[in-house]
Amino acid sequence: MTQSSPRRRPLNRFLALFGPGFANPQFPARLLLKHVLVQKFFRINAHVPWPVHWTSFVSTPEKIDPGTRAPGLSRGCHIDGRNGVTFGRNVWVGPRVSIISMNHDTQNYRRYLPADPIIIGDNCWLGTNAIILPGVRLGNHVVVAAGAVVTKSFPEDDILLAGVPARIIKRLPPYEENDRE
Numbered sequence: 805m806t807q808s809s810p811r812r813r814p815l816n817r818f819l820a821l822f823g824p825g826f827a828n829p830q831f832p833a834r835l836l837l838k839h840v841l842v843q844k845f846f847r848i849n850a851h852v853p854w855p856v857h858w859t860s861f862v863s864t865p866e867k868i869d870p871g872t873r874a875p876g877l878s879r880g881c882h883i884d885g886r887n888g889v890t891f892g893r894n895v896w897v898g899p900r901v902s903i904i905s906m907n908h909d910t911q912n913y914r915r916y917l918p919a920d921p922i923i924i925g926d927n928c929w930l931g932t933n934a935i936i937l938p939g940v941r942l943g944n945h946v947v948v949a950a951g952a953v954v955t956k957s958f959p960e961d962d963i964l965l966a967g968v969p970a971r972i973i974k975r976l977p978p979y980e981e982n983d984r985e
Contacts, residue, residue, distance in 0.1 A: 825854020825874055839877075849876075857881070867905075867921075871895050875903070887938060888921030895924050898932040898950070907938050925961070927979040945979040 820827035822840050839855035842848050849856040852865045856876040862868070864885040868875070871891030876883050880900040883889065887905035897903075905922050909915040919938035924930075928942055931950035936942075941957040948954060949966035958965060962976040 823853030825870060828854075828872075828874065830873065831855065852876070871924075873897075886916070887919045890921060890923045892924055892926035892928065892944065894927045896929045898930055898934065900933045901930045901935070903930075903936045905938050945976060947976065949973070 815833055816827040816829065819833075819836050819840060822844050826836050826840055828836070836855060842858050843850050843852065843856065848858045849860065849862060852862045854870050855874045856862055857879050859879045860876040860881040860883070862876050862883045862885065866885075867888045868883065868885035869890045872893045873891070873895055875881070875891055875895065875897045878897055878899040878901065881897060882902040882904070884904045884906055889903055889905055903922060906916045906919065909917050917938075920941075922936055922938065923941045924936070925942050925944035925946060927945045929947045930936065931948055931952070933951045934948040935953045936948070937953070937955050939957070940954050941959055942948075942954070943959045943961040943963070945962045946958060946960075947964045948970065949964065951968070952966050952970040953968045954965060955969040958970075958972065960972070962978055964973045964976055965971065966973045
């Protein structure tokens with residue numbers, strides 16, 4: 805992860821007052837300030853301790869480990885953390901992605917079913933309108949194509965998933981690390 809510039813360090817300390825995710829040097833200061841204004845002053849997604857787009861919804865953020873990026877920063881995301889969600893390092897979440905950790909009981913719709921937490925490995929990318937369902941575990945460097953519905957775990961590394969339900973479309977070369985992650 806990059807170090808913040810000496811000019812930005814006082815700003816990072818100020819932003820950290822609103823939650824650790826607000827001092828993330830990966831994001832431009834202007835973006836972080838905008839989200840502090842929307843979340844902490846206008847009280848939209850105020851319960852979330854990292855930057856979240858005002859059109860996104862995050863439930864039970866205390867059971868979500870956001871990793872090194874800010875899940876829900878894209879427009880229209882739905883992240884349900886009631887059974888727990890763990891994001892690895894450098895996970896990119898596209899617009900309108902749904903990550904749903906809890907499901908209804910088919911015998912009584914008012915009851916919810918416990919499930920294993922969703923675990924998303926390092927260097928993953930969830931494309932626009934992808935859906936990740938309860939108990940799913942994704943390996944490292946898994947790309948989920950736009951519109952895919954992931955109903956089961958794919959613990960393998962370096963794969964591309966697509967379809968409804970999602971399946972492995974191709975193997976990917978290893979992820980190329982760089983110093984900005």
